[in-house]
Structure formats: structure tokens, C-alpha cells
Amino acid sequence: MLSVQHIHPIxxxxxxxxFITLAVVDVVSTLRGxxxxxxxxxxxLSLGLALAAGAFAVAAYFFGDxxxxxxxxxxxxxxxxxxxxGLGQTTAVIxxxxxxxxxxxxxxxxxxxxxGSVVVSLLEVAGAGLVIATAYYGGQLVYDLGVNVAHAxx
Numbered sequence: 298m299l300s301v302q303h304i305h306p307i308x309x310x311x312x313x314x315x316f317i318t319l320a321v322v323d324v325v326s327t328l329r330g331x332x333x334x335x336x337x338x339x340x341x342l343s344l345g346l347a348l349a350a351g352a353f354a355v356a357a358y359f360f361g362d363x364x365x366x367x368x369x370x371x372x373x374x375x376x377x378x379x380x381x382x383g384l385g386q387t388t389a390v391i392x393x394x395x396x397x398x399x400x401x402x403x404x405x406x407x408x409x410x411x412x413g414s415v416v417v418s419l420l421e422v423a424g425a426g427l428v429i430a431t432a433y434y435g436g437q438l439v440y441d442l443g444v445n446v447a448h449a450x451x
Contacts, residue, residue, distance in 0.1 A: 302364035302445040308357040309435065312392060315350035316428050319343060320421035327414045334399070334417065335408035344403045351396030354428075358389035361435075368444050375442060381434035388431045391424060 323343055326333045333339045365382055402409070409417060438444040 301360070302367045305357055305360040305364045306439070308353055308360055309432070311353035312350045312357060312388075313428050313432055315346050315353065316392060316421070317425045319346035319350060320418070320425040322346065323414075323421050324418045327418045332408045332410055333414065334402045335406045336403060337408070340403055340408070344399050347392075347396045347399040351393040354389040354392040358385050361385050364445055373442075373444060375438070375444075377434055377437050377442065378444065381431065381438060384427070384431040384434060388424075388427050391427065395420070395424065 322339070323333045326339050331339055333343045362382070365378055368378070401407075439446055
């Protein structure tokens with residue numbers, strides 16, 4: 298059976314991929330003069346990526362919090378874990394809010410062009426940077442500190 302602390306590393310890859318893909322799609326579309334908000338094909342794609350990133354980020358945060366509690370109950374403590382947890386919470390909140398904003402733009406069929414489209418793309422590039430920074434600290438927890446990782450018998 299799958300342990301609770303192993304659900305976080307499974308889930309976390311989804312918001313990373315979804316949000317970076319969202320940023321790339323919207324930046325490329327903006328550079329090509331295409332509209333990525335509203336109810337067009339690109340708007341639907343962007344909305345789906347934003348909603349998926351937000352939902353998986355929130356789920357990953359909650360399972361990550363449980364995994365950290367299990368590690369701390371086992372005696373683990375690290376400033377890296379605290380940094381990762383703080384960034385994870387911030388990322389989850391920002392991605393969830395961004396998903397709701399994108400849903401609102403889609404619902405009202407708002408089609409941003411020009412500066413509005415550039416602002417959307419820049420915010421998503423910043424979000425991609427945030428998720429990469431969060432992932433960096435998560436990688437340190439696993440690969441440098443071995444948190445919640447069973448060591449293979451030698």
C-alpha cells in the first residue's frame with residue numbers, strides 16, 4: 298500500500314509541468330499576437346492548464362505538509378524543509394488564486410491583447426520561477442537529506 302508521505306512526490310510533478318507549460322504556451326502565443334484568454338482554443342487550453350496547476354498545487358501542499366509531519370515525528374528537522382514548506386504554501390495559494398482569475402477571465406470571455414497579454418505572460422513566467430525555486434528545495438530534501446526515502450539494503 299502507498300504510504301501517505303509518498304503521495305506528495307507523486308502529485309508535485311503535475312503542477313510543475315502544468316504551470317511551466319502554461320507559461321510557455323502563453324508567452325509564445327503572446328509573442329505571436331494570439332489571444333490566450335477568453336473562450337477561444339488557446340483560452341480553453343490556458344484555462345485548463347491553470348486550473349490543473351492550481352488544483353494539483355493545493356493537493357500537493359496538503360500531502361507535503363503531512364509528509365513533513367511524519368518526518369518531524371521521526372526526529373527530522375531542517376531549515377531547508379521550512380523554506381520548502383513556506384514556498385510550497387505560497388506557490389499553492391498563488392496558483393489557486395491564478396486559476397480563479399483565469400476562470401473569471403474565461404467565464405466573462407475577456408480577451409486580453411497587447412499589454413494585458415504581456416502582463417499575463419510575465420506573471421506566469423514569475424510563477425514558473427516560483428515553482429522552480431520551490432522544487433529546488435524539495436530536491437534538496439530528497440537527494441541531499443534523504444527525507445522520507447527508504448535506503449536500499451546494501
